[in-house]
Amino acid sequence: MTIRTSLLTATCAVTVLATAPFAVAQEKPIIRDAEYRILERQHGDRWTAEDTEIDAKLAELRENNGGKPPNILYILLDDIGFGEFGMPDLDVIRGYSTPEISKFAEQGMSMMRMYSEPSCTPTRVAMITGRHPVRTGFDEAKAVPEGEGLAAGEVTIAEILSDVGYATAHIGKWHMGDIEQSYAINQGFDYAEHPIHQQAQLALMNTTALNEGHISGVDMRLRSDELMLDDTFRIDPFAMVYNIVGEKGGKPREVGMEPGQKFSQDDYLAMGQRYQDKTLEQLEQMAAGDKPFFLQYWPLIPISFTRTDIEQAQTLNGGPIAEAIVNIDTYVGEILDRVDELGIAENTVVVIMGDNGPFMEFVDRSGQSDRIYRGGKTEHLEGGVRVNAFVRWPEVIEAGSRVKDITHVSDLFTTFARLGDAEAGIPRDRIIDGVDQLPLWLKGETYGRRDYVFIYEGFVLKSLVKQQFKMHLPPPGGNPILASMYDLYKNPREDRPQDSIQVGVGFGANFSLMAQRHLGMKKQYPDQAPGHGELYGGIENLRPETKALVENIMFGQSLTAGSE
Amino acid sequence: MTIRTSLLTATCAVTVLATAPFAVAQEKPIIRDAEYRILERQHGDRWTAEDTEIDAKLAELRENNGGKPPNILYILLDDIGFGEFGMPDLDVIRGYSTPEISKFAEQGMSMMRMYSEPSCTPTRVAMITGRHPVRTGFDEAKAVPEGEGLAAGEVTIAEILSDVGYATAHIGKWHMGDIEQSYAINQGFDYAEHPIHQQAQLALMNTTALNEGHISGVDMRLRSDELMLDDTFRIDPFAMVYNIVGEKGGKPREVGMEPGQKFSQDDYLAMGQRYQDKTLEQLEQMAAGDKPFFLQYWPLIPISFTRTDIEQAQTLNGGPIAEAIVNIDTYVGEILDRVDELGIAENTVVVIMGDNGPFMEFVDRSGQSDRIYRGGKTEHLEGGVRVNAFVRWPEVIEAGSRVKDITHVSDLFTTFARLGDAEAGIPRDRIIDGVDQLPLWLKGETYGRRDYVFIYEGFVLKSLVKQQFKMHLPPPGGNPILASMYDLYKNPREDRPQDSIQVGVGFGANFSLMAQRHLGMKKQYPDQAPGHGELYGGIENLRPETKALVENIMFGQSLTAGSE
Structure with a gap:
């Protein structure tokens, strides 16, 4: 391995x-x-x-x-x-x-x-x-x-x-x-x-x-050749x-x-x-x-x-x-x-x-x-x-x-x-x-x-799903109060956030703990x-033409190599 | 009958x-x-x-x-x-x-x-x-x-x-x-x-x-009794x-x-x-x-x-x-x-x-x-x-x-x-x-x-459906150009009107004729x-209490009876 x-x-x-x-x-x-x-x-x-x-x-x-595990396709x-x-x-x-x-x-x-x-x-x-x-x-x-x-x-x-x-x-x-x-x-x-x-x-x-x-x-x-420098x-x-x-x-x-x-x-x-x-x-x-x-x-x-x-279209679509x-x-x-x-x-x-x-x-x-x-x-x-x-x-x-x-x-x-x-x-x-x-x-x-x-x-944690509920997180650094919560059975389109009376007080906090635990474990096991x-x-x-392309790309990439 | x-x-x-x-x-x-x-x-x-x-x-x-047509439920x-x-x-x-x-x-x-x-x-x-x-x-x-x-x-x-x-x-x-x-x-x-x-x-x-x-x-x-006249x-x-x-x-x-x-x-x-x-x-x-x-x-x-x-809730919902x-x-x-x-x-x-x-x-x-x-x-x-x-x-x-x-x-x-x-x-x-x-x-x-x-x-014709296409009509008296057209297979949610290149020039006019025919026949067969x-x-x-209600309602309705 x-x-x-x-x-x-x-x-x-x-x-x-x-x-x-x-x-x-x-x-x-x-x-x-x-x-x-x-x-x-x-x-x-x-x-x-x-x-x-x-x-x-x-x-x-x-x-x-015959002693073998199954094939997988x-x-x-x-x-x-x-x-x-x-x-x-x-x-x-x-x-x-x-x-x-x-x-x-x-x-x-x-x-x-x-x-x-x-x-x-x-x-x-x-x-x-x-x-x-x-x-x-x-x-x-x-x-x-x-x-x-x-x-x-x-x-x-x-x-x-x-x-x-x-x-x-x-x-x-x-x-x-x-x-x-x-x-x-x-x-x-x-x-x-x-x-x-x-x-x-x-x-x-x-x-x-x-x-x-x-x-x-x-x-x-x-393309306008005259104006193209790169x-x-x-x-x-x-x-x-x-x-x-x-x-x-x-x-x-x-x-x-x-x-x-x-x-x-x-x-x-x-x-x-x-x-x-x-x-x-x-x-x-x-x-x-x-x-x-x-x-x-x-x-x-x-x-x-x-x-x-x-x-010839096969479909009505x-x-x-x-x-x-x-x-x-x-x-x-x-x-x-x-x-x-x-x-x-x-x-x-x-x-x-x-x-x-x-x-x-x-x-x-x-x-x-x-x-x-x-x-x-x-x-x-x-x-x-x-x-x-x-x-x-x-x-x-x-x-x-x-x-x-x-x-x-x-x-x-x-x-x-x-x-x-x-x-x-x-x-x-x-x-x-x-x-x-x-x-x-x-x-x-x-x-x-x-x-x-x-x-x-990408690398941004955006949502938490637990059971039928889903929390949309605020952007990194954003106020946690901006998080919104959805009941996916009642609002599968996630466009009508539930209020705290609907979901029960404390529910948002539970989601917050879930995110903390998940992110907290990354200290020991970093990305x-x-x-x-x-x-x-x-x-x-x-x-x-591929060799020429490789040269161009690797030149560009080499300019930031020091930052890694 | x-x-x-x-x-x-x-x-x-x-x-x-x-x-x-x-x-x-x-x-x-x-x-x-x-x-x-x-x-x-x-x-x-x-x-x-x-x-x-x-x-x-x-x-x-x-x-x-036994000579009978089927039951219908x-x-x-x-x-x-x-x-x-x-x-x-x-x-x-x-x-x-x-x-x-x-x-x-x-x-x-x-x-x-x-x-x-x-x-x-x-x-x-x-x-x-x-x-x-x-x-x-x-x-x-x-x-x-x-x-x-x-x-x-x-x-x-x-x-x-x-x-x-x-x-x-x-x-x-x-x-x-x-x-x-x-x-x-x-x-x-x-x-x-x-x-x-x-x-x-x-x-x-x-x-x-x-x-x-x-x-x-x-x-x-x-209710606030003091302010209620009716x-x-x-x-x-x-x-x-x-x-x-x-x-x-x-x-x-x-x-x-x-x-x-x-x-x-x-x-x-x-x-x-x-x-x-x-x-x-x-x-x-x-x-x-x-x-x-x-x-x-x-x-x-x-x-x-x-x-x-x-x-006891029977459902997850x-x-x-x-x-x-x-x-x-x-x-x-x-x-x-x-x-x-x-x-x-x-x-x-x-x-x-x-x-x-x-x-x-x-x-x-x-x-x-x-x-x-x-x-x-x-x-x-x-x-x-x-x-x-x-x-x-x-x-x-x-x-x-x-x-x-x-x-x-x-x-x-x-x-x-x-x-x-x-x-x-x-x-x-x-x-x-x-x-x-x-x-x-x-x-x-x-x-x-x-x-x-x-x-x-209600009594307002709002949409025409023909085949997979649907036209939303403008309000009564509105400019026909305000009509919008949808391909229901590609946009079942009817929120992205098609442009005339997508649907073909003349298509809107066909819908318009369809509405005219439908409404035109009402001259001979009025609503x-x-x-x-x-x-x-x-x-x-x-x-x-029902008799009292009937009297109230019928009094109100009688006030406009002459208009029918």
Whole structure:
């Protein structure tokens, strides 16, 4: 595990992490945030009893599966918030439907109150490390290259599962950094193929989108050369690295781009299709192998901005993202069919979910629309962080069940670790936010182990959720009296703060204590710094224009290097 | 039928309605609004072919049912908008669930795009007459007695079904007038038991609500006697007539109130229970009879404002209306069980729906909450007029189906008439807005016969819906350029008007033509006047305080009588 031999550079303190062997680490308990420990104190005895029962069940399932823990297939859909897929009652609202995912939802459990982080990178970091992104120091990969990424010292679920014998692969969107230590093959995956950046590069800064007038800022034709002193400010998107492929222990290569090539929407769609094909290929290879597998498929679509690829609208909605949601539903259906055909459905836990709400600023154009919850991507409002999430494990998880227990995307880290009989690999030297939700999955509603969520926007704690209540915090340094409180059942849109008679005197103070405990524990376990390094490090076949870009960016970054 | 012998007083013209016998009336086509005729011109041939097929199917079903058309049970729930019941995916939003109605929904068809009118009285008038309430002149029964109601000249679905041999009964909320001609027993029902007014009297102006401080305006204890010159302005709610019972051709009697009695929340709940019991009783009697039956059950709850009857909250929500929604779900479940036990499920068409959105001004207190659609009761916004609506006819209507076709509550009039083989009774001397939706029910999605809705608030046309688009009209006399247009799939909350490039030049003009056609036809078929008469006419056992109230009100009303 990378962590054993690396240093974590903390923002407030430098911490040398233990290099102790596994067995020793295992004896220590997982370090939990205060809020979890308060629940544990009240329910610990019951949880211990449940865990004994669940461990026996898992052992039995492994025994029936040739001694192997189950495969895990994790499909994460981009920028689709709660109510946008897998809920046929809401199809009428949006004018499109997702029959394949709806069918899948009926075969498994709907986690109706899953919280993501409010944006792509933090959701992915939370899932893969089991920690609030703020703790890792890496919260948001920018739309431009920056020489930053997920630190090598973070322990990922892929590393943990890999260490106990899982075959691991990642296909599709990654979005966790443009430096060597942050690539998927250096974060626990045996095989990976992914873009370095996100769809702002791929689907928005392409020739097609430019011609449709979606982004004039980077359109060279609209530049006034005479007045432009800095030729490097408007980055040439075509010089950025696109798609890399590699294997653990090796070096990745960029594939699919020639020097001088201008990326188009057709290239974007081909890239999306390539990830789909690669996922199917990996699925087949992994199913044929002896190891249990952990396969992540994080598609690029439904993100789509241009209208050229809408040959014939399939939906009443007609928006490019709405159309692409129907396409991704077909993609997902194909994957699920393949799981069936390969005969591995019974021993494969499949999770499908969204990563955050939609970008509300272009919902009209995209065809995404207002949902019950207010707000979208980047926001701490429920509309930013509530997503649909479904898990299927035939005969184990109750088909067609819906649970209202609170879950957070970081819980998948801990839950997958337990599924893989790999809890010993969870690091014991840092706070783990992810809660084991196997009791919820196996025993059903009310067996969840979380009644709270901390919601950050970037590095700022913005909201506290406890039970059905939510407190919006004032800005850092602001008067605590400015905090407002909401009953999410009575006001899901969070626009009518409750008065103290409604919520009961003292309630606000309880929230305040909750925030204090959470922030107070950071003195002992401070937030870390992200990974920094050479932009596109380790990629051996950089194009000439990419090398020029790297030089420009690294020059700019070097000017502030002294401040870190 | 009452209409044959009555005069309708029109607002602009006096029309003497034909007294011709049935057979002659039948030869004439039903008079349709322009918008329907535009659709008929495009689809008439197909519709005729479908109708032949459907008529054969209905004849076959009657044959299998001893020559009788099916029973019709119509349950209308008060002030519950789209997304508040029968959609388990949304339970998590509100913190309560309606398992009985959700089960029912899965046994039948969900009309996902049912439009009601924006308030109780107009929805009920539209359903029972098949006409926009504005045409009847009777749009909203006030919270206080006024001597107004549904005119005798209106032809109700109960009259039509009664004329072809149905047994008819109405139990529960009525809310269509406080004059003799408007009572249910004088509008086609063999038997009826209902309050004269609505729940503002029953659930809000009762002693319990007063003590909880919900309405201080009518609290005698808060009055300053010295300054009060008019003793009749604040009506004593306890003097109003409560519940009447009667039979067709007879006189109704008030039951359940003694002189001097102060109505309490306990009385309200007892009244609600009484309607439930009476509905079960009627169901048994009617099932035992030879006739097909038409039974309307319009419960009082979920409307509930006081907290005294929440012994122990059943829900996570805890609001009084939220709690009562769970209670009404249990009530409905009991009715449906009885239908099964009586062995009449197969030949009974059951429709369950809401009548309009919730009163948004007290959603926090009531436990009702924001939904996907913006707005609520009294508003032309989708949140005011979109309701859940489910229809079940085992083996005939596809179980678990969801249809996105537009329907309007007035369509039930026409559809029920056809179900009862009673289309000949639909009057041919006035515009009928209700569209026959049996093709939709029997053949499924895309077979609906309506792609438009006119939405009035009171007597003012406020919005036009056509396909997925909606135009908000400027106020009467306002500049047409102030109209705004919305794509409901992309902006269900109707808060981001589309620009003309988005919707296509000329689109606004098409909406304008639609409004002109609709309003233009009123020259030939003018809106009528409501019924007027003696307050509480025909009720023989008025209490002394009621007689005093009648005298006061009728004196006030007489002062303007000359203006009509």
